[in-house]
Amino acid sequence: MANFNFLLKITFIFALIISSTLANEVYYELEISYFDVRPDGVHKQVLGVNKQFPAPTLRAERYDILTVKVTNRIQDGQGTTIHWHGFEQFLTPWEDGPRMLTQCDIPTNGSYTYRFQVNQTGTYWYHSHHTAQITDGLWGVVIVDNTPEVHNYDGEFVLVLHDWYHLPATLLSAWYSNTTASMGGHPFPDTTLINGAGYYPCEYASLKNTSCDPSFQGRYPVFEVERGKTYRFRVVNPSTVPSHLLSMDNHKLEVIEVDGVDTVRGTPVDESLISTGTRSSYLVTMNGDLDQYWIRSLAMLQMMVLDYPNINPYPEVLVNDPERLAILKYKDPPSGAGKKEEILDSKPLTNPLGRQGRPEIHDEALLQSTLKCGGPLKILSESVRVNGFETYSHDPVHVPFVTSPPYPNTTKVLEPVRLDLQECCTPISGEVAPDWVNQTIILDIPDIDLPENTFKPGINNISYDTHTLDRPALVKLLRGEALPKSLNPIEINGFGHDYVVELIINDYGNFGHPLHLHGHTYWLMGSGLKWDGPFVEERDRPKLKSRLRRETMSVLGTSWMVLRFRADNPGIWLFHCHVNVHFDAALGLVFVEGGEQARQLWKDRIPQETKDLCSLSGIVVDDDSSNGEIVKPGRSAFVMLVVAITSKFLLL
Template structure:
């Protein structure tokens, strides 16, 4: 009895001490010059850019009124890494857990935070946060398991000089059939180039690094200073000493750094692009950027410092609470990543041959308005969102096999996950996860909410279904999300129906002309999918990118043969031509392109014959 009274007193005391933080933000464009190279329009809050850091304590409530002042663009706001337990409708991604906020409208994000650590907030409407609509969100813990004298929040990102909507139009376009991602123009630290961080001798600093970029992973290094990692993605880890960090977009690291005991010199803070993620490297692109760790303003600043490709594996970390590997899974989801073209000529990203195409009404509305009989049936959520219905209190295993030669940082809303397998990259052929032949699982797997999938490799994740909601699982390279690399986990939708969104949730949808009940097609008959949004039709057989390349290479071989005959003469060039053609033939065979080219040519001949037989020219 006494124990219960003490617990009750502690709970009441926590409620009394908890604060409500109220923010009134109007998003609008202003002009800024973040890297000192070119002016661009950035998305400000209340005409201020960069947007402010948000600092709260565990147990506090946030009331954030977001007014869309972007005039012609929808918007939304996601709080990256926060579980939104009991407030799924505050998670933020439009078409998933809310309707888009229309220009001129205001939406209240209202939730309580029962987590600690390093997070961030950003727009979840297209690639909008690439224009600056993002900031740090820090949840302080009065029981932190480490000591330090001072804390500093440091964001890293890249910058595109053009607006995201202009870049997007050029990227997701049939004139970009390979899906080459837009190349950024520069690196930023704390939203500027050549930033300065001040240290005082003998102090210990907690540095919270947050990658708020759109695309490229970065290496981070502080000259002659050791980094001790103590937190990743809001999860405390056993202190781990590292010379540098490797951070995908969306990831966070908190590190302890002990300052020198003197002010003899200043040091370089170095960022480096992971240039293996870039299809091309323009001559004027800076792959490294140097900022400054300053002890003494009177001393010279460090010279430009280069960072090389360094090995770092977050798989080596151990959670501080030593939560053991979850028991064998109750349900397994296997997702195969492929990038390919559809009939409109555009290059898309696919999970299991489905490229995410948003529904007519947000998925959460379907879950909230379906009958109890139908709410657990994946059919009502549509055929084009990669919907998976999860039962409560189970262990779910997610296997992601990369059939692409690019890196993909995958982020799960509403949860952290255990990373129980994480392969290296592979150069030639994809290596899918083999459940019967794999590396031993770690006893205490790392937990985080954003993890890197290597080229042609695989990851295996496990989490508990203890948070009813509609949770997005997607690549956080925002260009890949725009290509459709996403799935939706519909977790315990029967319990989700007990959550009651506020009236402005529905008002927001009504203002957008979006149905506030119905299936993925917006129909009240939940099994009538008439009007559902669907991905484009596939390319006609034979008209694949591989086929085009095969045809191009074969054509080049023929033209080169004619050129060599003319250039060198029939007798003198035989040996030279044989060498060239042997090399070309080898390339074609190795890539299985000779048969592909023959088929394309045969198809072209059949098509020509068919057209002529119909009297066409």
């Protein structure tokens, strides 16, 4: 057994070294503009990418260099930025994307090239991190393949579950932020979509004096499968507000990934909640007896208050029909009952050579080596650039449609078993949360939606706002300048993978908030039920234990949640609510982490691309005599990473 384990280790190390020589620079070009779409039959000007909605899916392999040139062709003069949601940007904080935190806006007709190495695998997404542009459709999916994958499966699909608004996002945000107008309500979605497709009743569209195509009724996305096979469904929720409840009639969901973290195969369930900003993957075995089944996405609207007039004049459309449908269609004819039993017994196994795709700890050896070298290293000249759209020509988000009967004749389970996010999703690598804490931070989230509010209060009663910045906050950190109070900055007092930060989050409103941390994953240690009130040390501390690890998790309304993360990624990292109108109005803060390490890495060596981008907006980033600059890390940094991983792995 010892020899076999050693052989597995050597095989894995060899695979890592081979990947360093075969890693590609995967290149994409994205052009952002408004264009006409009818995803639900109703005309709208969507803000999208390459005149595609949903935006094109980007794909790469682990350790590839992802290079994406983004050009702003927005016709009305808006600036924009792109955030690579879930990518931790270790040693590349400049590429994270939040406007005026790590970069200046990309102005009209300007371009910026994001470039970073993908040292993690799984399901991610990219989206605008500029005002409310995500609501108008500026988002897309990113998939990073792990070779070999942790779990075996026969094929995969992508499900995108999201809300949809007919009014422009600028009007929605302005209405929400105007407390006199919104009175504590949220802009109510007109409808919801699956992979950018749905239906809105044309009789209501006519009441809004907008055109509508009635043929969209009876139009459903279709996912074609083969009987007896097991498929991975990567599920993404880029909604502005609601969570979505996913189910597939007569088929079980087996979770294997949350926010890029590979998990042990969970107990099969009937339904699973996908919160705003999150991703999950499920294995689904095709063991049905029929030709086709409904896939269901139910918008969770319970907390969306309609006590006062809404900017959506007809919220009853979605209230009365909150479920969106797609079709799971078998390519082959139905099988007999005996065949079904055989299928159930052929459950695929976890791959023994698979390794965690999203490690918890950032590579300290690589950081120290980079510090000694005086900054990130140049990309080796032998890096091979490939066109991403040509290399990965199949876009899994864009699926065919069924437009006429027969439709499935299946029903939901009467008493469905739902995935328990408190107890599920143990990471495949077996690691657990650190059992010590170096710094505790209490974050109180006020009731941002009280009808009597005269403004939208933020976390700890500080409303997050970047408009006071004269240059990106990361630049200010490196120059030793104070960050404005409007960023709600919180200093992390130590640094390293052994320095653990605990967040005690108390929500005092009714709605709850999906909270996303940039640059890290965090551990859920515990959370209260709705109406439990704030965290009480004597009552709630004994309940804390290592649970799942991810980077977006919801605290329930009028309740508490405790998270822990390791402060081992130097930079400025945003922590915010991913309900877009909440963040756009107030709910965000920044953690200042490893400030001294960041200054050693980048002081007087600000990336030239950052300087050039800011100069397009008349912002001077580097106004002293220093001419130093850095280049973005690539495969040479990865070679050092291979050495570090190899040395650690052989000691296991």
